[in-house]
Amino acid sequence: MIGYGLAAIGPGIGIGLIFAAYINGVARQPEAQGRLQTIAILGFALAEALAIIGIALAFVLN
């Protein structure tokens, strides 16, 4: 479980960066929101996959 906590740090930072960039992008160009949202959610899903693999391993290795 401590290992999972450590494993969640990376995706946490990554998801933060992705949405920071998304908010920046929308603030600069509001009409691009539709396209940016797709990319942001896709990036969020990819980054979160790492955290999910972490929690799965935490249960498997328990």
Added chain:
Amino acid sequence: MSSVATSVTRAEGFKPPSPGDFNLPPIGPDKTFEWLGETHYLGVTKPMIQLVLVAGIVFIFFWAASRKRAMVPSRLQYVGEQGYGFVRNSMGRDIIGSQDFLKYTPYLFALFFFILINNFLGSIPFFQFPTFSRSGLVYSLALMSWIIYNAVGIKKHGFGGYMKLMCVPSGVSPVMYPLLVPLEFMSNILVRPVTLALRLFANMFAGHMLLILFALGGQYLIFEMAGAYSVVGVVAWLLFILISFLELLIQFLQAYVFVLLNAMYIQGSLADEH
């Protein structure tokens, strides 16, 4: 549940909730059978009943909402139309594209409301068990989505063309292919359904576990411990209420993300070579 937990805590101190709490016993008579050297239960459990119930609720609601098809919508029809419009426009049209989104909207629509109501059952009194905190039920949803987006892509591009679309990244020099093609295959064909299922499962599971922990821990601190500990127990219960609202948000968000990713995968399968 709570009375059982209290009697346990009195006997042997506080026992934190564990993943075993999610293994609900079958309703009715217990029957077991042996398969592959392990004992399995044969019977109907609460999540199974919830699945069927939610399918019925969603069907009846939208059947009632769309029965009259009045030009000036009644309240019920308005709610139904808003729900349908939300899925159709924000997930279907914006992601899949305005050419062939209508073909896939029924699937996305049914999937979204099925998952949404199932998630909300985690917060509705009496049920209070998010159906998809049992991983087996989510795997079937992910398998269905996996079959659909692969079938759509294979139908459009043929098997070879689809594999090329999924595995060979464009705009990269062929020198990098030995490294990138297995990676792309892994991420697009193998990891996608796994993460799709595990994301929904893990969010529902972890959220509900957190709620149980705060509820039981607060109860133990208030009723079993003396002095300043019971004050901490009140704080735990306050947090429990706040986290319940966070759970409502997450329950919606996970249904949204699941369907949005489905739409994106379908769109990726339909896409022409870029």
